[in-house]
Amino acid sequence: MVGWMRVNLFNAWHNSAMTVMAGIALALALWFGLGWIIFEANWSVVPTLGGRIIIGQYNIEAACPGQNCFWRPQAALLLVTALLGMAWAVAGGGVTKRIALVVGGVAAAFAFLPYGLDRMGLDVRLLLLANLPALAVGWALARYTRLGSASWIAILSVLAFILTLVLLRGIPGVPLLHPVSVIYWGGLMLNLLLAIAGIALSFPVGIVLALGRRSRLQIVKLMCIVFIETFRGVPLITLLFMSQVLVPLAFPENFPQNSLVRAAIVITLFSSAYMAENIRGGLQSLHPGQVEAARALGLPGWQTTLFISLPQAIRNVIPPIVGQFISLFKDTSLVYIIGMLDVVEISRAFIQGNPEYLANAKELFIFLALVFWVFTYGMSYVSRRVEQHLGVGER
Template sequence: MSTDSRIITASVLPPPRSVTGIGGWIRVNLVNTWFNIGLTTVFGFILVVALWYGLKWVFFDADWRVIGTLGGRIIIGQYNVEAACPGRDCFWRPQAGLLLVMVLLGMAWSVSGGGLTKRIAVLFAGALVACAFLPYGLDKMGLDVRLLFAANVPALALGWAIARHTRLGTVSWIAVLAFCTFILILVLLRGIPGVPYLKPVSVLYWGGLMLNLLLAVVGIGLSLPIGITLALGRSSRLKVVNLLCVTFIETFRGVPLITLLFMSQVLVPLAFPENFPQNSLVRAAIIITLFSSAYMAENIRGGLQSLHPGQGEAARALGLPVWQTTLFISLPQAIRNVIPAIVGQFISLFKDTSLVYIIGMLDVVEMSRAFIQGNPEYLASAKEVFVFLAAVFWVFTFTMSHVSRRVEQHLGVGKR
């Protein structure tokens, strides 16, 4: 009893003054040893110089007008040129597709109840609305385009309201709707022959960020299931299945994507009968998906190998058949263990969509490069263009890795 009271009466001392406050923080983090003082000096110098020249370049030296001149071509490429769309009135179709995506994002916001989804929704809606008020390219961007940009906020609110007040506000409904929306967007972009306002636009003219995102969505959606199948095949004891999967994975992992893409353009048309319907966009999507699946399979195999064999044995002992053991016991744990690797693969897939330049598709990077090549007066502004593109890609990929970290926290990776 007396020991207890002594503990209670002893006062808790504050941390020593040398480690608190700004001075303390600096002492602990920057100048705690002679070596660190040296490091701080060197890196501080680098930081100051980099910031000085970087900011000076961004705000004074760089000529950002080139971005305005590129304008909508960054987003939709050549989709709205005369050759693709006679009358040049097709710009509303990609933008309508964007509005549909915003509705879905609004629904997701409502279902998740704020947090990260809300921040992403607000960020993207804000960026799109900001596009409506851009001073650059005034002559290029009509009022209709600006209104369609601004409509993204009402679309977000509409999605939010739908999810809040109807029965569609569940995760499974959103998944179903997302799939339908994707098909709808493809139809919208491709057009239907004979229908007014929906003139068919050849996929050869699809381009810009739209193309990167479409290829990435297809690749992400398909490479995970294919990768899981391949991983299961590779860890299977059936010799023929195993051999087939290993051959596929190692071939696709051994050769650069760019070589595969280029050869798909030269060889794949030969491998099908002459009247077989195919086009370069579909071929690119298939090759990117298969390439990514091979890497995905290796990631998932790593996850499967990290499982304790006891898990499978316990499931079998409970009487679950093999397919249920795989589907409900092994895979969920395996995938949870390798979420960072999977998202890393998604990110590199998104970055790799820029390689379609090799088959002559004008994605956002190639579009910009072709523009600079075709307009030598902008040659001096090439750096600005690629810094801008880097920032655009960075926003998307950083969002992806941020979401992955959140999902990991949510699933308690490394805690169970």
């Protein structure tokens, strides 16, 4: 340890001076920061909001009259933990195992929150605890059945997402599945749904746009350029506002409107424009000899692109791709402009509607910043492990 410090922190006078100044600044930040967090901050606003941070107004009486709909988001969480268990079995450990155990363990730990049974019933606690068995069931399914492959996990993930939307939306006439309007969807659940949909859809759309921009067909190339430059040149908040105000004008008055779908489409298209440029940069970084060698082997153009150029291009631009995913996740908080109560907006509305908590606004938003940081750091961590596995920057 002493040798490492001498080599890396005190190997020259200027490096030593910077180390000392950084250490002093860090010590002061920890002293005053931790002192405020432990002795002065009032964190009671966080447990007061409670489940609304997670699901927003989904379980209020107006959204689900005469029923307890809280079990539906929890059932969706069980699907997620089961899929993580399957991914753990297929990957055989490593980062996938750690993510699965953290998600299952944290979800189960919420069952022991110090709330009374009148606020957090026994059924809610049991469903949260069921995440650990769900993790084990998913692991066993992938381990001892034919479902233990990456392709099956991808298919089941799509089906689980669709089933989640059906559960949350409800089905008219079906017991325990009273329809819940999307205007009541909110909290972190809304941010995650929009982020998952945006990430899953913007990636393939971005690939198509990148290939189209490099196409020799001038009309295809022009259309892709216009799309990319239009969506990159307009702020996301403007596009969301336009989707809410202008798009309904193109449909009849009695046409069903769905703000969640419009927000998901806008976020996906906006992110796909940036994704296209990231992919195009990866394609341009490849040596022309790759394509020439494929042509010498007699491979047609589509096989050259699909099996040679595109995999290498994606591998080269993993950092900006994940950076775009992180940006997309944070941008989901902008849906407040169309009246949707994401985790940030519902917290702001709570503070504004309860003046007694105005003094605790900073504690609440620091907590929300920590929540966003956990998710974004998780994506960054997975990205680094993927880069290490693929040897990005090493070969």
